[in-house]
Amino acid sequence: MPELPEVETTKRGITPFVVGPVIERVIVRQPNLRWPIPAALQNALPGQRFQCVQRRGKYILLVTKVGTVIAHLGMSGNLRIVPTHKSPMKHDHVDIVFDDDRCLRFHDPRRFGCMLWTVASPHQHELLKYLGPEPSSIEFSGDYLYRQAKGRRVAIKNMLMNSRIVVGIGNIYANEALYKAKIHPNRAAGHISKTRLEALALAAREVLDDAISQGGTTLRDFVNEAGHPGYFQLTLNVYGREGLPCYVCRTAIKCMRIGQRSTFYCTQCQI
Numbered sequence: 001m002p003e004l005p006e007v008e009t010t011k012r013g014i015t016p017f018v019v020g021p022v023i024e025r026v027i028v029r030q031p032n033l034r035w036p037i038p039a040a041l042q043n044a045l046p047g048q049r050f051q052c053v054q055r056r057g058k059y060i061l062l063v064t065k066v067g068t069v070i071a072h073l074g075m076s077g078n079l080r081i082v083p084t085h086k087s088p089m090k091h092d093h094v095d096i097v098f099d100d101d102r103c104l105r106f107h108d109p110r111r112f113g114c115m116l117w118t119v120a121s122p123h124q125h126e127l128l129k130y131l132g133p134e135p136s137s138i139e140f141s142g143d144y145l146y147r148q149a150k151g152r153r154v155a156i157k158n159m160l161m162n163s164r165i166v167v168g169i170g171n172i173y174a175n176e177a178l179y180k181a182k183i184h185p186n187r188a189a190g191h192i193s194k195t196r197l198e199a200l201a202l203a204a205r206e207v208l209d210d211a212i213s214q215g216g217t218t219l220r221d222f223v224n225e226a227g228h229p230g231y232f233q234l235t236l237n238v239y240g241r242e243g244l245p246c247y248v249c250r251t252a253i254k255c256m257r258i259g260q261r262s263t264f265y266c267t268q269c270q271i
């Protein structure tokens with residue numbers, strides 16, 4: 001599933017190509033994504049230019065002066081730049097065609113993604129307005145986590161994965177951040193000191209930053225018409241390592257389920 005770093009990498013990859021040229025038309029081959037693609041998107045875009053591409057959580061915002069496309073890659077989606085004449089493959093649901101013989105092509109086999117349109121501020125959109133801060137923002141700190149955690153008995157891992165608390169920390173990144181911060185994933189959030197939560201906020205940011213910089217090496221894939229999108233293999237320190245020795249203390253990594261999600265941790269390092 002595309003996570004925040006993949007979405008950020010996608011944003012960086014498409015920006016140089018989609019900002020600037022005039023949009024000629026929008027081809028919708030399959031409108032029934034997670035929500036139907038609104039007709040307004042097809043009607044409003046021709047003749048416009050994208051002024052910038054933003055990311056909020058795992059949403060990509062393609063901003064014009066008359067409104068904004070809100071795109072989400074869902075479970076299996078990707079956005080690529082391809083020559084307009086290149087024949088669509090199965091599951092290539094939408095093309096936003098530019099006047100320079102290129103198009104932005106949305107591919108999504110499982111159709112859990114979306115492509116919506118708003119003329120209002122996208123940040124006030126129903127899907128975005130309740131989102132917590134970005135992990136990279138100043139607002140996301142140990143102090144912030146401490147205030148959110150106060151009096152709560154929820155497992156810290158579940159809190160970290162709650163997009164109303166902080167956006168974009170998926171299961172893999174939550175595992176890695178907790179390992180790095182030496183916090184047991186099942187520990188009650190309200191029972192963790194501010195100092196340890198500061199370490200956790202820092203670890204979460206570092207884990208995501210590392211993933212984004214690894215993604216940066218694959219940006220050219222976005223213009224390779226034969227290629228696949230630049231999703232990348234992360235360096236993982238704890239996720240998926242059940243039974244293997246901890247890189248710090250050599251104790252075998254354990255696995256448990258928290259909130260239905262696989263949770264990997266070291267019983268010695270993480271308390």
Ligand SMILES: [Zn+2]
Pocket residue numbers: 246247248249250251266267268269270
């Ligand atoms: Zn260990």
